[in-house]
Amino acid sequence: MTALASERAPPGDLAAQMTALGQAARAAALELATTPTAAKDRALAAAAAAIRAAAPAILQANTADLADARAAGLSGAMIDRLLLDAGRIEAMARGLEEVAALPDPVGTTLAEWTRPNGLVISRVRVPLGVIAIIFESRPNVTADAAALCLKAGNAAVLRPGSESFRSSRAILAALQAGLAVAGLPAAAIQMVPTADRSAVGILLGMSGLIDVVVPRGGRGLIERVIAESRVPVIRHLDGNCHVYVDGAADPAMALRIVHNAKLRRTGICGAAESLLVDRRATATHLAPIVRDLLDSGCEVRGDAAVQAVDPRVRAASEADWSTEYLDAVISAAVVDGVEGAITHVNRYGSHHTDAIVTEDAAAAARFLAAVDSAVVLHNASTQFTDGAEFGMGAEIGISTDKLHARGPVGTEQLTSYKYVVRGSGQLRP
């Protein structure tokens, strides 16, 4: 186990420290690329044990972070995200064990074929290399993100929010103890040496040393990363998700799906933000759905047709159609059948998750094919967009990008591939 760059470099020269950290990460990534699954899993299990053993130290660091956060006047919601307790620490440890139990994506042969000249060409899954994760507030992301990177054979460079820096450092120490048990390089999981924002700027310029940046946080963070980064970014933007209730929908199923999609949890990116109802279903479907939402404490902002259904419906503005509320608020519009719904979703949506409720197979097929979103559902709640619900295990987020990874980003999405070509002396004519 070599010393970490952050422990070697003289303080003050942040750029040099960051370069050393990047070089150490790159060297670790080369080693991890051929590290057997068993060693990675051993490191994850040992890290889980180390997190449990280090619970007092982690809680002490977290208490210091919380004191600063309260002194700085952070909101109650922010404080809650920052808070660690015995239950959350145990959940972190169990999360590491769950990632250890996932299949190893590295080394899988994705395709293999033989050319007429006898060359055998295989497309084989390999790690991406060095992944930088820039995140906010929740210190458990330190363990979750590092575990996913490690399982897929990647070195991780973490930049936690400044408010959780001490908590993250204490968690990092446990993770590195796990790496040591398995004989893996400490530089496989590193943190930037300072909570100072300038470290982020340097990180985003480190193309050649860092292969991809994953920002996890609010829109401000993600847009800053996209604007500044010279390293490719996996983007996780808004989830302005729609449920379209077709005229041929089962009214009871439609009501249940809209209720679940909007209100099960309002703060997740897969929560529905907009309800679209077929014009021919205004009386049969729209009215009971709107009343159910209003009676459940959900604000409804509708167009004229929706406002006509119930006096409690407020008028929607043009901006509402594009808004991700992440709250008990929904925009609602009447559209002309499935084509009207497709046009609305592709115009105002964020290409995240959109659902159709209908018993008409042709309308469903048309919606699923024509809506340009990462996840499209038929007769199911939008809140299913989640790595675990998809059976992919833990996830680092939901990508709204089309390049590389779309939808839940789990271990498979943290890999690349290479072509392995086996010959017997072939020359190109």
Add this chain to the structure above:
Amino acid sequence: MTALASERAPPGDLAAQMTALGQAARAAALELATTPTAAKDRALAAAAAAIRAAAPAILQANTADLADARAAGLSGAMIDRLLLDAGRIEAMARGLEEVAALPDPVGTTLAEWTRPNGLVISRVRVPLGVIAIIFESRPNVTADAAALCLKAGNAAVLRPGSESFRSSRAILAALQAGLAVAGLPAAAIQMVPTADRSAVGILLGMSGLIDVVVPRGGRGLIERVIAESRVPVIRHLDGNCHVYVDGAADPAMALRIVHNAKLRRTGICGAAESLLVDRRATATHLAPIVRDLLDSGCEVRGDAAVQAVDPRVRAASEADWSTEYLDAVISAAVVDGVEGAITHVNRYGSHHTDAIVTEDAAAAARFLAAVDSAVVLHNASTQFTDGAEFGMGAEIGISTDKLHARGPVGTEQLTSYKYVVRGSGQLRP
């Protein structure tokens, strides 16, 4: 067929014209996403016929481009790349027909599974959307790139080199005639309205309208695109390719592979630029290979051990190990076995294509696993890195990125995927 943005917008307001062009491309992309294979193939066949029929107009435009290029004092090599003749026009038309004959990647189910709650989840290939191609000099790229984009259901926005602008415009007219025959939107293939460089800057800022930029050209162009672009880029950087001759290599096979890898064509990105030879094979393998290269007119720049083999070998500088010559020049070093070769390649290589020649299966397996390159070969020439040689059909380039597409970029690599989830009223608990 709607009028093109470039024909509608008032001249002078380039930014507005570019936005209109991007919006037209986005609308076309939504339509292409559900366009049947037969219609895309009909458009490609009709475009091939239109290119043959328009040969006189294309040659006339090319003559004007060539006159300007000569007046501007462009090099002979540049003039040759710019030149069109009957043979090159026929090759372009045939290229369109070959892309039409390729399988359609869109709509393929990549994976499908059923969850315990009954949800059926499919990962389905979809187009990327709108692809911008920025290229230099060769006007045939207009047809080649547009055809690959169209086959994969993408709208293309082309920015040809200013020196080939008129030739590209004439080719574009034929492509759009093909689109019209198949009833596809003219905005499926567009060109920026002006050869002015400012159009490129605007293009690179059009995230939201353009999904990915593919620069095709020299390092200067590609680095400018990477530095400026807010749209994701598929990068095609240097091919600093290595051949490592192991002590256990068949000497005759090694000599033939090095000769072919270096000298078959020196100007392609898969050409070998560096020879590494196992220290224990200095006399048996290195000496005859170096003599063969020198006798074939190839300059050899070697370390001390290689210089000792033949007085014609020049001394290599540190910079030589990282240089892509694209010429009859090769750097050569002696290394300590396969581990020495891996260290050298991962340090100095460009992660493009690297080969090992050996009869030792364990050494081959180690090299193929540990070298971090898009293509790794055992007992075959590096010049095989090519879409057609891989059996993937035409390609738009060789990606040295790890994100999204690595290696040859053909129709499959110009796609994304979506998750299609089919339920029967499932709610998330």
